[in-house]
Amino acid sequence: MEVILIFISAVLVNNFVLSYFLGICPFIGVSNRIESASSMGFAVTFVLTLSAAITWLINHYILIAFKVPFLEYVAFIIVIASLVQFVEMFIRKTSKTLYDALGIYLPLITTNCAILGLALFGALREYSFIQNIVFGIGAGLGFTLALVIMAGIREELDLADVPQPLKGAAITLILAGLLALAFMGFAGLISA
Amino acid sequence: MPNMDGTNKVGAFGEFIKGFWKENPILVMLLGMCPTLAVTTSAINGLTMGLAVLFVLTGSSLIVSVVRNIVPKQVRIPTFIVIIATFVTMVDLFLKAFLLDLSKALGPFIPLIVVNCIILGRAEAFASKNTVWRSLLDAIGVSLGFTVTLVFLGGIREILGMKTFFGKSVLGEGFDPWVIMLLPPGAFITLGFMLGAKNLIDRKMKEKKKE
Numbered sequence: 001m002e003v004i005l006i007f008i009s010a011v012l013v014n015n016f017v018l019s020y021f022l023g024i025c026p027f028i029g030v031s032n033r034i035e036s037a038s039s040m041g042f043a044v045t046f047v048l049t050l051s052a053a054i055t056w057l058i059n060h061y062i063l064i065a066f067k068v069p070f071l072e073y074v075a076f077i078i079v080i081a082s083l084v085q086f087v088e089m090f091i092r093k094t095s096k097t098l099y100d101a102l103g104i105y106l107p108l109i110t111t112n113c114a115i116l117g118l119a120l121f122g123a124l125r126e127y128s129f130i131q132n133i134v135f136g137i138g139a140g141l142g143f144t145l146a147l148v149i150m151a152g153i154r155e156e157l158d159l160a161d162v163p164q165p166l167k168g169a170a171i172t173l174i175l176a177g178l179l180a181l182a183f184m185g186f187a188g189l190i191s192a
Numbered sequence: 193m194p195n196m197d198g199t200n201k202v203g204a205f206g207e208f209i210k211g212f213w214k215e216n217p218i219l220v221m222l223l224g225m226c227p228t229l230a231v232t233t234s235a236i237n238g239l240t241m242g243l244a245v246l247f248v249l250t251g252s253s254l255i256v257s258v259v260r261n262i263v264p265k266q267v268r269i270p271t272f273i274v275i276i277a278t279f280v281t282m283v284d285l286f287l288k289a290f291l292l293d294l295s296k297a298l299g300p301f302i303p304l305i306v307v308n309c310i311i312l313g314r315a316e317a318f319a320s321k322n323t324v325w326r327s328l329l330d331a332i333g334v335s336l337g338f339t340v341t342l343v344f345l346g347g348i349r350e351i352l353g354m355k356t357f358f359g360k361s362v363l364g365e366g367f368d369p370w371v372i373m374l375l376p377p378g379a380f381i382t383l384g385f386m387l388g389a390k391n392l393i394d395r396k397m398k399e400k401k402k403e
Contacts, residue, residue, distance in 0.1 A: 019376045024225035025309060070285065073303050074277040081270060113226045113307045120300040163388075165395065169222055170387035177380030184375065 003134050010138030017146040018180040023114035037151035041144025047109050052136025055119040076119045207329045211337030217310045218341045219390045224310040227301050229379040235358050238346030240294050242339025248279040253331035256319040272315045280305045349373045
């Protein structure tokens with residue numbers, strides 16, 4: 001039951017982009033077209049799930065076991081950077097189609113704060129191994145959902161008459177605000 | 193943008209001042225958006241975040257520009273990230289030791305400075321190519337520009353959302369606080385209009401120059 005709650009909370013109620021502000025850079029940068037938005041979302045979900053598993057193991061079997069929690073940030077960021085590199089090499093060797101689909105989005109993920117944010121939130125909330133993985137999948141799907149909705153709106157926006165100074169990033173941020181307002185409606189799903 | 197790649201020579205003062213308006217990290221380069229939106233529920237949170245970034249950016253720019261000729265090109269990004277993560281750990285431990293309330297309010301957004309693109313961006317684009325002195329000026333200028341913008345954004349949200357500024361009451365009894373300003377939508381919308389206002393001012397100034 002608790003696992004389902006974590007999942008729904010990560011996808012809808014505490015959406016990583018719209019209520020934790022994690023992963024805003026790709027959210028603004030890659031939300032022009034639905035196609036690229038869904039590729040990016042897919043890549044991020046993949047890496048989030050993997051890194052949820054690995055950072056949990058690192059945290060419990062190395063950092064806590066050897067009593068060096070102050071190395072948390074350094075350890076997590078090294079793990080994430082090398083994980084992204086490794087995933088990229090692995091996909092290039094095994095699946096050409098997948099590699100072409102993800103393209104340039106994979107290396108960009110290292111500096112996506114959603115990945116490090118997930119590792120930190122997971123450690124802070126003391127999730128179990130399974131809970132942490134579900135949290136990772138949920139956060140990834142929530143990110144994809146927000147990104148794809150935003151891309152859909154921005155494709156329509158090309159036809160709209162936006163005031164000159166608000167064109168570009170400004171109107172995207174205002175739209176994100178309205179979207180966040182809509183997502184607040186999900187808050188009633190879970191009583192914290 | 194003249195010296196994004198750090199090759200164009202401008203005076204020391206120009207290096208320092210550009211971060212405030214012309215190359216403002218938030219309003220022009222759209223870097224470091226996560227902490228910008230997340231922590232600016234009040235002016236004091238914005239100020240703390242800005243100063244934390246000031247320390248990390250200055251420290252890491254100093255070290256990066258000192259070691260830039262020793263580090264092999266292939267491993268420079270991991271090296272930079274480890275340097276940055278070390279400085280962030282220092283800030284985090286400092287805040288936990290001396291300013292526990294603020295540390296709790298900022299939560300995981302202090303450790304998230306590690307992946308703040310402003311810092312890696314400055315390390316990669318500027319400090320790895322310039323002398324120690326210029327890198328320091330650049331780092332301090334950019335992070336002060338970041339701080340001022342954060343305080344401004346936090347100030348607007350705090351005044352409209354809680355009727356206070358740095359904890360002091362500023363609006364009278366008659367004003368109903370807009371709670372939405374403290375919630376995520378308020379952050380997005382306020383920053384969106386700030387970007388719009390900057391574009392508008394830029395355009396007006398350009399028109400004036402032409403006349």
